[in-house]
Amino acid sequence: xxxxxxxxxxxxxxxxxxxxxxxxxxxxxxxxxxxxxxxxxxxxxxxxxxxxxxxxxxxxxxxxxxxxxxxxxxxxxxxxxxxxxxxxxxxxxxxxxxxxxxxxxxxxxxxxxxxxxxxxxxxxxxxxxxxxxxxxxxxxxxxxxxxxxxxxxxxxxxxxxxxxxxxxxxxxxxxxxxxxxxxxxxxxxxxxxxxxxxxxxxxxxxxxxxxxxxxxxxxxxxxxxxxxxxxxxxxxxxxxxxxxxxxxxxxxxxxxxxxxxxxxxxxxxxxxxxxxxxxxxxxxxxxxxxxxxxxxxxxxx
Amino acid sequence: xxxxxxxxxxxxxxxxxxxxxxxxxxxxxxxxxxxxxxxxxxxxxxxxxxxxxxxxxxxxxxxxxxxxxxxxxxxxxxxxxxxxxxxxxxxxxxxxxxxxxxxxxxxxxxxxxxxxxxxxxxxxxxxxxxxxxxxxxxxxxxxxxxxxxxxxxxxxxxxxxxxxxxxxxxxxxxxxxxxxxxxxxxxxxxxxxxxxxxxxxxxxxxxxxxxxxxxxxxxxxxxxxxxxxxxxxxxxxxxxxxxxxxxxxxxxxxxxxxxxxxxxxxxxxxxxxxxxxxxxxxxxxxxxxxxxxxxxxxxxxxxxxxxxxxxxxxxxxxxxxxxxxxxxxxxxxxxxxxxxxxxxxxxxxxxxxxxxxxxxxxxxxxxxxxxxxxxx
Numbered sequence: 001x002x003x004x005x006x007x008x009x010x011x012x013x014x015x016x017x018x019x020x021x022x023x024x025x026x027x028x029x030x031x032x033x034x035x036x037x038x039x040x041x042x043x044x045x046x047x048x049x050x051x052x053x054x055x056x057x058x059x060x061x062x063x064x065x066x067x068x069x070x071x072x073x074x075x076x077x078x079x080x081x082x083x084x085x086x087x088x089x090x091x092x093x094x095x096x097x098x099x100x101x102x103x104x105x106x107x108x109x110x111x112x113x114x115x116x117x118x119x120x121x122x123x124x125x126x127x128x129x130x131x132x133x134x135x136x137x138x139x140x141x142x143x144x145x146x147x148x149x150x151x152x153x154x155x156x157x158x159x160x161x162x163x164x165x166x167x168x169x170x171x172x173x174x175x176x177x178x179x180x181x182x183x184x185x186x187x188x189x190x191x192x193x194x195x196x197x198x199x200x201x202x203x204x205x206x207x208x209x210x211x212x213x214x215x216x217x218x219x220x221x222x223x224x225x226x227x228x229x230x231x232x233x234x235x236x237x238x239x240x241x242x243x244x245x246x247x248x249x250x251x252x253x254x255x256x257x258x259x260x261x262x263x264x265x266x267x268x269x270x271x272x273x274x275x276x277x278x279x280x281x282x283x284x285x286x287x288x289x290x291x292x293x294x295x296x297x298x299x300x301x
Numbered sequence: 302x303x304x305x306x307x308x309x310x311x312x313x314x315x316x317x318x319x320x321x322x323x324x325x326x327x328x329x330x331x332x333x334x335x336x337x338x339x340x341x342x343x344x345x346x347x348x349x350x351x352x353x354x355x356x357x358x359x360x361x362x363x364x365x366x367x368x369x370x371x372x373x374x375x376x377x378x379x380x381x382x383x384x385x386x387x388x389x390x391x392x393x394x395x396x397x398x399x400x401x402x403x404x405x406x407x408x409x410x411x412x413x414x415x416x417x418x419x420x421x422x423x424x425x426x427x428x429x430x431x432x433x434x435x436x437x438x439x440x441x442x443x444x445x446x447x448x449x450x451x452x453x454x455x456x457x458x459x460x461x462x463x464x465x466x467x468x469x470x471x472x473x474x475x476x477x478x479x480x481x482x483x484x485x486x487x488x489x490x491x492x493x494x495x496x497x498x499x500x501x502x503x504x505x506x507x508x509x510x511x512x513x514x515x516x517x518x519x520x521x522x523x524x525x526x527x528x529x530x531x532x533x534x535x536x537x538x539x540x541x542x543x544x545x546x547x548x549x550x551x552x553x554x555x556x557x558x559x560x561x562x563x564x565x566x567x568x569x570x571x572x573x574x575x576x577x578x579x580x581x582x583x584x585x586x587x588x589x590x591x592x593x594x595x596x597x598x599x600x601x602x603x604x605x606x607x608x609x610x611x612x613x614x615x616x617x618x619x620x621x622x623x624x625x626x627x628x629x630x631x632x633x634x635x636x637x638x639x640x641x642x643x644x645x646x647x648x649x650x651x652x653x654x655x656x657x658x659x660x661x662x663x664x665x666x667x668x669x670x671x672x673x674x675x676x677x
Contacts, residue, residue, distance in 0.1 A: 202368055203401035205388040207415030207466065217414075221405045 034281075041274035042067045052270050071275035081259065081276065085283065088256040091170070091245075092238040095177040099185040099234045100227065102178065107189035107226075108219075111196070118194070125186050137176055137247050144172050144248070168250030176244040181237070185230040192226025193219070225295070232291050236284055256280055319344040319502050320365075320470060325374030327360050327526075334360040336526035337374070342470070347496060347503045349513035352523035353549070359474065361523075362506045366395045366472055378469060389418070394468040398475040400459035402447040408458050409434070409443040415466045433461040436495060453484050460492060464499055471496065473505035477512055489515045510550050514538070522546050538599075543677050547597045554603075554643045556596040568674070569614075570596055574639040580614040582669035595675045600644040602671035605633055605663050616666035619643065621657050633657065635665050 012020070043052040043066070057064045075081045110121040128136060143149045144166040151163035166172050196219065204214045242257030249255070256276065263273035320342040327335040335357040342348050350358040363369040365376065367388035376384045383391055394415065402411050412433050416426045434440045437457035447455055456476070463471060476492060477485040493516050496503050507513050513520050514534040522529045522537060522545070530542045541547035544555060556579070558572035563584050570579040579596055610616055619635040622642060626649075633645045643665055647656070657663045 197399065197401065199397050199399055199401035200403060202366075202388070203395070203397055203403075204414070205368075206366060206393070206395045207462070208389045208418030209414070210389055210418075213418065218403060 037274045037277055040270050041071055041278050042069065043271045044068050044070065045269045045271050050270065051268050068271075071271045072279070075272060075275050075279060080254075081256075084254045084256045084259045085279070087254050088239045088241075089283070091173065091177070091253075091255060092235045092241075095174060095181065095238050096185075096231045096235045098174065098178045099182055100231060103182055103185035103189055103230065104227075106182075107186045107193055110186070110190050111193035122187075122190065125183050129183060133180065134243065136180065137244055140172070140176050140179065140248060141167060144175070167248065170249065170253055172248035173245050173253050173255075176248045177238055177241060180244065181234045184233040184237075188229040188233060189223065189226040192223045192229075196222060228291055228294060232287065235287065239284060240280060317344040318342070319378065320504075321375075321377050322361075322365075323375040323377065325361070325364060325376065326372045327357070327364060327369060328372045333526050335364070335371075338526075338528055340521065340528065340531070342502060342504060343519075344502055345500060346518040347493065347505065347516055349517035349520045350504065350506045350523055351508070351510060351513040351520050351549075353508060355525075356523040357526035358506045358508075358523045362395075362472055362474055362504065365470070365504060366393060367391050392469040393472055394463040394466055394470075395472040395474060396456075396459045396463040396476060398478045400447075400455050400479065402455060402458055402462070404447055406446070407443065408439060408445050408447070408450070411447070411458060412462045412465050415462065419466065429465060433465050436464070436498070437461045452480050453488055456480065456488060456492075460495060464495075464501065467499075468501065471501045471503040473503060475507055476505055476516075477507075477509065485512070486515075492516065514550075522549060524549070539673070541597070541673060541675065543675055544595055544597070547673065547675065552600050552644055554598045554600065556598070556641075558594050558596045560592045560594055567669075570594060570674070572596060574637050574641045575617040576638065577612070577616050578614045579672065580669055581672060581674055585674055591676075595677070597673040597675060598643075598667060598671060599673075600632065601630070601646040601648075603643070603645040603665055603667050605635065605645045605647055605657060605665055607657055607661060607663055609664050610666050612666055615669065615671075616664055617643075618662065618664055621659055621661050621663055624659060631656070633663075635663060637665075 039055055040052055043055060045051060046053050053066060055066060057066070106125070110118055110125075113121055141148070145151070146163040146165065146167065148167070150166070151160075154160045155163065200218055200222070201214050204218050209217065240257045240260075241255065242261055245253045245255045245258050246261070249258070260273050260276050260280075263269050263276060318341045322338060322340040322342075325335060325338050326333070338357075338361065350361060352358045360369060364371050367386060367390075371384055374384070375382055378392070403414065406414065409430050412430045413426050416429055421429070430443070431440070434443055437460055439454065439457050439461065442450060442454060442458075447458065450458065456479070473492075477488060480488060489512055505513075505516065514537075517534065519531060519533055520537050521531045524545050530537060530546045532540070537546060538550050541550065547553045547555065556572040556574055558570040558575075558579060560568060561571050561578065562569040565584050566582070568581045568584045570581065572579055581596075585594075604610075617637055619637040621633055622636040623634040625632040625634075628649070630646045630648045633647060635643045635645060637643060645665055
C-alpha cells in the first residue's frame with residue numbers, strides 16, 4: 001500500500017469534516033456551558049469571586065472533591081420554587097393553546113390563499129420580528145397600562161369610566177407571550193398545511209363529508225406533525241421566558257425565569273440559580289423526548 | 302353483492318338515459334374550457350372522454366363531480382337538476398388520478414369513510430367494507446395503510462372506496478395514469494370486470510386511446526372544449542368524422558383530394574400524390590359543390606409489394622425511406638413520387654420472411670373499402 005493511500009485512510013473523510021463543524025459548535029457553545037452550569041449547581045454559595053465554592057481543592061497533596069446536592073434539595077423542598085415551576089408550565093401550556101387556536105386558522109388561511117399572495121401574508125406574520133423583541137414587548141406596556149392607548153380609547157368612547165387594570169397581570173403576560181410567539185406556531189403549521197393534497201379534501205367531499213368532517217377527519221389529523229412542532233417551538237421557550245413576565249407581569253406572575261433572575265442577580269446565589277436551570281432542562285427534556293418518539297413513530301409508518 | 306347482480310355481466314349499456322348534460326359551458330376568465338357540450342350517458346355503460354391535455358375533458362368530469370361550477374348549462378339525472386348541488390350532495394363517486402387515499406387511515410377505514418357520512422350503522426358498514434374488499438381482492442390488506450401498498454393495490458382500494466356507497470355514477474379520472482405500462486393493461490381489464498360485476502354506470506377521462514378503447518363502450522373525442530365525435534371504439538376508429546379524430550386515434554395517412562365522380566355506390570377521387578385514381582366503394586352522395594375531400598388511409602389497411610399489382614386504381618409507386626421493425630409488425634415509411642411519406646404496416650406473420658429493403662422501389666395499394674372519406 002502506498003504512503004498516499006495510508007495517509008488518506010488516516011485523514012478524516014469529507015463527510016466527517018463537514019459534520020465536525022456543527023458538532024464543534026454544539027460542543028463549545030452548548031455542552032461546555034452546560035457542564036459549567038452543572039458544576040456550579042453542585043457547589044455552595046460563598047462571598048467571593050466567583051461567588052461559589054470550588055469543586056476541587058488541593059490541600060497538602062490531598063485532592064478534595066466537593067459535590068453538594070443541597071441546592072437541589074433546597075429547590076425541591078421550597079414551595080416557592082415548585083410553585084414557580086408549576087406556574088411556568090401552566091402559563092406555557094395555555095400560551096401554547098392560545099397560539100394554536102389563533103395560529104391554526106391563520107396558517108390555514110395562508111396555505112389556502114393563492115400562491116402569489118402567500119409570500120405577502122407570511123411576510124406580514126414575520127414582519128414584527130424585524131424590530132427588537134424588547135421594543136415590541138415595551139410597546140405592549142404602552143398599550144395596556146392604565147393611562148395607555150386601550151384604556152384611553154375605551155374611556156374616550158365612554159365604554160368605561162375607570163381604567164381596567166391590565167398591565168402587571170397574568171392577562172398581560174398571556175397577551176405578550178401569544179403575540180411574541182405566534183410566528184413560531186404559524187410557520188411550522190403553514191409548512192405542513194401547504195403540503196396537503198387538495199385531492200384528499202375533494203375525495204372526502206365526494207364521499208359525502210361536509211366542511212366540519214373534512215376539517216376534523218382529514219385536515220387536522222394530517223397536520224398533527226405541524227401542530228406538535230409548532231407547540232414545541234412555543235412551549236419550550238415560554239417555560240423559561242423572563243422578559244415578558246418581567247415587563248408585563250405583576251406580583252401574581254411567578255415564573256421560573258423570573259425566579260432564576262432573582263437568585264442570580266438579587267441574591268447572588270449562583271449555585272441555586274444553576275440548580276434551578278438544570279431542573280428546568282430536565283423538565284423540558286421530557287416533552288422533547290416524547291416529541292421525538294412521536295416523530296419517529298410517524299416516520300416509520 | 303347478490304348473485305343476480307353478478308349475472309348481469311355483459312348486459313351493459315341499456316337504452317335508458319341516466320345522466321344528461323345540456324349545453325354545459327365552463328369559462329375561466331375569458332378562456333373557454335368546455336364549450337357548449339350536450340351529452341347523454343346511458344344507464345350501465347362505460348363512457349370515456351378522450352382527449353389531449355387541455356381539451357376540457359377533466360373540467361367536464363370535475364363539473365360532473367361538482368368540484369367546478371358550470372358557467373352555464375345543466376346537468377340532470379333523470380328529471381332532477383343537479384347542476385348546483387355540492388360534491389357531497391351528489392350520488393356520484395369519483396376515483397381520483399392520484400387515488401387520494403387518506404394516508405392516515407387504514408384500507409378498511411378509507412372504504413368506510415363514505416359510508417360513515419351517510420350515518421350507516423356500524424355493523425352494516427363492516428359488512429359493506431368486507432364485501433368491497435372481497436370485490437377488489439384486498440381482504441388481506443384491510444389493516445394496512447395506503448403507503449404500505451403497491452400502485453395496483455392502491456388503485457383497488459380507491460376503486461372499492463368509490464364503489465362502497467353504490468353510486469349512481471362512477472367517475473374515473475385517468476384511472477391508469479399512475480400505473481406503469483404492464484400493470485396498466487392488466488388493471489384495465491380487471492377494473493372493467495369489477496365495474497361490470499357491480500353494474501355501475503361509469504364516466505372516465507383519459508388521454509390514452511388504448512385505455513379508452515379497451516375499457517369503454519362509447520367514446521367521446523374532445524378537442525378545445527368541444528366534442529368532435531361520439532361513438533363506439535369501432536365507429537371512432539373506422540369512421541372518424543374529421544381529420545382531428547382520425548389523427549388522434551391511431552396512425553393515419555391523409556391525402557387531400559378532389560372528387561371526380563360521386564355515385565350512390567362508389568366515388569372516384571383524384572389526388573396529386575397518388576399515381577392512379579382513388580376508388581372508394583361507397584359514395585358520400587352530397588350535393589355540396591365543394592369537391593375537396595380528405596382521403597384517410599390507416600397504415601394497417603395498406604399493402605406493400607415490390608411487384609406491380611394488377612390494378613388500375615388505388616395503387617401508387619414509391620421508395621422505402623425507412624423501416625421500423627416492431628416485432629408484431631413492421632412500419633414502412635414509403636416516399637411517394639410526389640415526396641409525400643406514407644406509413645404502411647406489414648404484419649410479421651412469417652419468421653424472417655423476404656421483405657422490401659431500404660431504398661427499394663415498392664408499390665403501395667389498398668382495397669376499395671379500406672379508406673375513409675372526410676370533409677374536413
